[in-house]
Amino acid sequence: MPELPEVEVIARGLHATLAGRTLAGVDHVDPTRLSEGAETFVPKVLGGVVARVHRRAKVLLIELESGMTLAFHLKMTGRVVHGLMRPVHRHDRTRFTLDDGSLLSFADMRRFGYVRAFAPDELCCWEFLCRCGPEPLETDPAELAERVLNRNGRIKALLLDQTVVAGVGNIYADEALHRAGVHPRTRGRRIGRARAQRLFAELQAVLRQAIAENGSSIRDYVNASGDAGAFQNSFAVYGRQGETCKGCGATLAAVKVAGRTSTFCPKCQPER
């Protein structure tokens, strides 16, 4: 589930409670979700001290003072929670024990997610991150706009394409398109420079607001403390097909773009 805002909220929460702590134990409840064997994974991180926790695209990065980095991709249903030691839950995949006895758990109901350990020289050539486009909150909307203006694909598909811009998923793509008044099936080359810049400015605004509201909780998402976010209460379109547009009162519609449900307002986001 987690898109950029949710991973960002988790990273900030973890940084606050984890920095300076030592990874005292690693427990592979479900080693099938490790990208490598426990024999190589465990020695790489065991005894490591957490230097900082951050994010790139939708990837959560726990950097150790040794230079080793734990990278978590949460995909649809992954959770990373730091809290009191507790018994193993049904969906726990990998658990870390900290030097203060606390527990850092990686759980994932659908098991799409994974955790990997990278040495410094490995992380920088990890193909997934290398292919990712710019961070939307650290890039000028005008620069982001140029990345879609010469493309023939649908704008919704381009927003979801991590090589175009990193970190955007189905929720925030739909919300940004609605705020900018752009139909999800509009082709990149047909948007026009001004509207494309507006779109990325709105994308930044919605991402910032979502971070400020602790992310969106639809089903599975919780932050690093296990708490739900609040931005789902601010959705203008996502998951609201058949309901009324808060802006104009029209009935919200949905189409499939790039295989994903795209909810939009036919009146505020006219096709063309």
Place this chain on the structure above:
DNA sequence: CGAACCACCTGACGGC
């Protein structure tokens, strides 16, 4: 380059 598939998994929900 782009679109339409399928795959990976598990669970929730609605219809019959």
Place this chain on the structure above:
DNA sequence: TGCCGTCAGGTGGTTC
């Protein structure tokens, strides 16, 4: 109650 189809915050691969 149970079975079945559909859908879900993501990504990767194949094929046309």
